[in-house]
Amino acid sequence: MHVKNSLKGSTIMETSIEISEKKMNYSAFQFILPFSIKSGSAPSFISALKNDNFERFQLDNPEMQHGYYGKFSIHHADIEHSFFPFINKILFPPTENDAGFQRYSRSFNLSCSLIANKKTIPFTLLSADVVICPYELAFLTIRAEITDFSNIDFSTAIEFGTRFRVLEPGLSEDVETTIEHDTLRFGKVENFIFNFLLPEVDSFIDKRESDGPRSYSIFDNKRMFVQSLFCLDSNESIEIVDVYRAGNLDGLDGKGNPYISSSNSAYIHQFVKENGYEKWAPNTYYTIEKQNLTCLTNQSGMMLSRLASQMYGKYYYGLLLNLFHRIVLLKIDILYSEVNIVRDEERVEKLIHFINTFTANYLFIEITTQSQGHEIFWRLRNKFKVETLYNDARQALNSLYKYQESFSSRKNNLLLLILTLYTVVGGIYGMNQVIEDLKGNIDLEKFLSYSVFEYIALFVTLSGLVVSIVLGVQGFIKWRKEIGKIKKWEAEEK
Template identity: 45%
Template sequence: MERVTVNEKKLESGLLTFVFPFALKKSSERKLAGVLADSGYTRFDLGQTDLEDAFYGGERVSHRDMEHYFLPFITKFIFPKSREGAGFQRYSKVLNVSALLKTDNVSVPFSLISVDVIVCPFQLGLLSVRTKVEDLPYSEALEFASRFRVLEDRTPQDKKAEVLCDGSTFDQVDDFLFESVVPEVPPFFDFSVVSDSHFETLPYFVDERVYVQGTFVLSADELIENADLFRAGQLDGLNGDGNPRVECSSLDYLARYVSEQCYDRWAPDTYYVCDQHSFCLITTENGGRSRQLASQMYGEYYYGLLINLFYKIVLLKFSNEYSRVKLEREDEKIEDLVRAINHFISKYYFIELAPQTQGREVFTQLRHVFGTRALYEDVKDNLASLFQYQDKFASNRNGHLLTVLTLYTVIGGIYGMNQVIEDLKGNIDWGKMSSYSLFQYIALFVTFSGLLVGAIMTVASLVKWYKEKRRQKEWV
């Protein structure tokens, strides 16, 4: 049987954006925004056209085109006009730093173009780092993407990579990023999401291997093959001997993968590949066309990826919280989760994102790869289960409350009041109670305990009403 072979390709340029989702401390959004502003970050405003070429290393992204690309209700979410607006609050900073990723068998020089910190709803943050590599073999660009996306060392192969920048050497990518590139962000990490883990040390919702969005511009005379597309989706770079690597030997499997994971509307010159950990554009078009494609990947498709990644993480978060509240059976936590899910579904989750055919097809592919639809249906089932539990809990609670009130009403009103009510009028003669019979003591106890129970229930209702108002304000 014929096996898969790899033909090395010449890469003109590679634009690689690494997206790191992290858990954000509760109610720290305003403080983080202030810290970023003091550190030289610029809040992204779609109305500021002077920012169209500010963060992309020479590429230009049309703000007008981005606004028209998405449906209006999505635009309000991903491009809020004010700092107080709900949605993606993006803060960007230009870096233009040269660095080197070094492994046992290759050293890849790269440019660190810029960085985004995006504060999202539901205590979620997204950190995006834009990098660029040029004039090197395609395999080395894939190797760079594969190694740089590993924040923490887990395997012996991971530990062979290090980053050299400004005379300093960093043994792990997360050290390079959080000590040198974005030292402002780690103080706002919420480490409670990994409190139950044995080996996880970073507050990410998926794992320490982050998402990669790549634009690979090959030489115009190259022919894009199925193996090249598969390697882009899997980020297969180099093997231990320094040769091009492809983790597949079956041509049939390769063909099925390309058929399912690739968007080939502009084949054979341009392909989009969607996988669990990567979304890549591979093209042999150069000049103005390649710049147009790069602009789109930095603009419309970048936000399309962020939206779908946001959907996946929030839905996973809801599923995890559902499993916890189902065991804990705490009424307030259940109400908060129900409110959060309803808020997300009504305000943020939309099936259609873009009116153009190309956008719909690419975003549908991303949603399919992320499994967002299945997660959404699971969360909807969980929501229905929570409603059933709330109804049952409320019915039981109201039944118990009615029983207590009925007992006090009957005993206190009919029996208790007839026994001791005359002695409790005007100036009470407490000494008279020393001659009470057993039944009169019971009646007296029922009377005063009824007053106490009524007072406690009133205070509890007021406290619950106040907490409910406060929780409602959080979702406005």
């Protein structure tokens, strides 16, 4: 069955899907891996990156518009004007000491080949980013492009994205993948990245079981998010099957033939309707999924340059920001599920501080100033269920506040009871009965002639003084500890 070119065609009743292979003009990818870094290791991590020829990304440096993106460039002015000023402060902090997304980039331009499913796919590894974020989170981005399409068709280009994103095969559908560079061969993408390309990164990944490198990832274990740009030959038309396959990363089957994961045309139409963005149809389509953001086009020349600039620029940063929101909110859910609100008073206070500072400083509803970017960013936000996770965080915060208020109320009631007892007892017996004997040089013999009530008044007087001093000292120590804790938590959040 040939599927109609239009995405708005009538209902199709056939039960089989026939794939028409397409010629390619260009294809580029950004593979994004979120991971946790070891506590307090950010400064040494940055030093290691600089020693390995990484440069801090700065919008006010025009030279950084080129060099990381192959034959294309990004326009820093366009990126800056795409976001609100308060978002720019997060994405592009003015100095290295400011909180926000500290990006460090390096150009590689390595000629490599990926071998999988009986196909050898030559590609250029363009560059890499390490983006160090607040809350001990970081993103590793690998940029690659396929430029020689003499023997590479659309299905093979999709297959490259499907296979390179798998750091280590673990599922039944995963196939053996080999990456070659000069005389070097790597049996896993993970080995290629962490043993050859970026060996300094691995030592800073927090690999504890509770905070592992992908513990808070929204993807399958050991898989990267993919941002893809597929450019068909200008003579090729885009069919709904092509949009579905690109958005679902359906490349090749085990025999090296074009593959599609559905035989139901109604399902394919529904998938594209729910996950596609058709504003520039029939020449350009976007697909937003949990595992990838895809642009499929048959445009060329200046239009292709513009699409590439957007994918490498504002869409890349919008994606990072949504991933950051998603992962931190998931982390809040995990921390809330692990805290014991009865015994872990300090952890409760820390979690309350965590939620408050994150929602106040980093979680904003409005991100972009442009309607085009606004629609795609909202689709990403909905796909990652950021609003749902935010509501969960708010409910957790309200629950913690209620418990903390109840706990503080019980403590205050106990303190009030103690002070009331001293006030009542002191008022009954009168502290002035013994005050005169405690002035100046104290004559101990006077105490021997005290009556029972005078002994009670003496006890109330002395114990009241001791209790007041102890409470005062405890209050001062607690105040100092509170200041120290807040400074420590704020340092961890940068």
